[in-house]
Amino acid sequence: MKKKLLTYSLSLLITTASFGKGHFQQPPADTTIEDIKKEDELIDEVVKSRALPKKEKVQYFSQVTKYGFKNLFSNYSYNASLPYTNQVNPNAEFFIQEYMRGHSKYLLKMKGWGQPYFNLIENVLIQYGLPKELKYIAVIESNLSTAATSPVGAGGPWQFMPGTARTYGLMVNSAIDDRRDYYKSTHAAARYLLSLYKDLHDWLLVMAAYNGGPGRVYSAMKKSGSKNFWSLQYYLPEESRTYVKRFIATHYIMEGSGGIATSGSGFIPAYNENGTGNLKQPNNLTEAELAEVEMLPVSGKFNSLVIAKNLSMDIVSFNHYNPDFDAMLASTGNYKLRLPPDKMQYFVANKYSILNECVQVLLGGATIPVTRTTYPVKTPQKKRG
Numbered sequence: 001m002k003k004k005l006l007t008y009s010l011s012l013l014i015t016t017a018s019f020g021k022g023h024f025q026q027p028p029a030d031t032t033i034e035d036i037k038k039e040d041e042l043i044d045e046v047v048k049s050r051a052l053p054k055k056e057k058v059q060y061f062s063q064v065t066k067y068g069f070k071n072l073f074s075n076y077s078y079n080a081s082l083p084y085t086n087q088v089n090p091n092a093e094f095f096i097q098e099y100m101r102g103h104s105k106y107l108l109k110m111k112g113w114g115q116p117y118f119n120l121i122e123n124v125l126i127q128y129g130l131p132k133e134l135k136y137i138a139v140i141e142s143n144l145s146t147a148a149t150s151p152v153g154a155g156g157p158w159q160f161m162p163g164t165a166r167t168y169g170l171m172v173n174s175a176i177d178d179r180r181d182y183y184k185s186t187h188a189a190a191r192y193l194l195s196l197y198k199d200l201h202d203w204l205l206v207m208a209a210y211n212g213g214p215g216r217v218y219s220a221m222k223k224s225g226s227k228n229f230w231s232l233q234y235y236l237p238e239e240s241r242t243y244v245k246r247f248i249a250t251h252y253i254m255e256g257s258g259g260i261a262t263s264g265s266g267f268i269p270a271y272n273e274n275g276t277g278n279l280k281q282p283n284n285l286t287e288a289e290l291a292e293v294e295m296l297p298v299s300g301k302f303n304s305l306v307i308a309k310n311l312s313m314d315i316v317s318f319n320h321y322n323p324d325f326d327a328m329l330a331s332t333g334n335y336k337l338r339l340p341p342d343k344m345q346y347f348v349a350n351k352y353s354i355l356n357e358c359v360q361v362l363l364g365g366a367t368i369p370v371t372r373t374t375y376p377v378k379t380p381q382k383k384r385g
Helices: 002-017 036-049 055-069 090-113 115-127 132-142 162-167 182-200 203-212 214-224 229-235 238-256 287-292 304-310 315-321 325-332 341-349 351-363
Strands: 294-299 334-339
Touching (some): 036 055, 036 182, 055 203, 090 115, 090 238, 115 182, 115 304, 115 325, 132 182, 132 203, 132 238, 162 182, 203 229, 214 229, 229 238, 294 341, 304 315, 304 351
Antiparallel strands (some): 294 334
């Protein structure tokens, strides 16, 4: 096995160096990066315990799960410094172009107002050693909306059915619906995605299973004699194969065309009139709003979602007063916070407790809150197909 891995590693280096459009390479079918049995046991342990995996397990998961994109990206993950078409499977290119014509305008708008949600989701995925690209599943499922409800009863940003939600640690009853809690539901989604990956070991197949159920994917694998999505796609229901392609196209629109939906890179630099290159804070308030608003310079690891929750503000309203808050704070280290007087008074009185909660969410050191924390989102104006 070691000899096989060494031979494959050398060939991969050669392939990567000469990779071009139309020459998508895949690892040999018998190449195993880690012992599958060990991987399965560790995933089962995390899913059943409903607790965050320890650091060493996170590192292990991050190594084994990245290979799940072997049938999408030439080097297992997207590299923003390289042309997108040089690293994505050519089978996906036609659908990407077609999907862009009908959906790119809406998704490009989502880059801005959805940034705090992408940051939160990505942070949770990292705590489980999962690829950050999986955050776009929530876009396909619900357009990031906590209020989203399907005709069959799936709810929340990750569109859990009640039974599945309970299996992965969420409370769903007449009084409480944790599916609509961003923080809790994203932790449950991470555990569910890990569980699906344990069985399928390919993220494209996991997405097909997330949409149509694992049984249909197993059936397609059996009928096609393949575990490669591109080979078995037409044995899947049309909805499921289109779902996978929507994920790929969404990823391209968000990141492949100069997207800003990755933590720490969301702020687009602006320049002062003198051309010195100093970042300036965006302003979209009317003169009347500016006359009423109070301002306070802040620095540190504040998070817009946590602040809005503590101030009982809708995140859309918070973003209106403070555009690009998370991205600019990450880029410059400071921000001139703007709030209505009553909200500012509460923020000043509770500044340090709010900051502490922000840091705990960022580092992942806090357990899932006992109290329900629902972050409202902008309701989409247009339903995507």
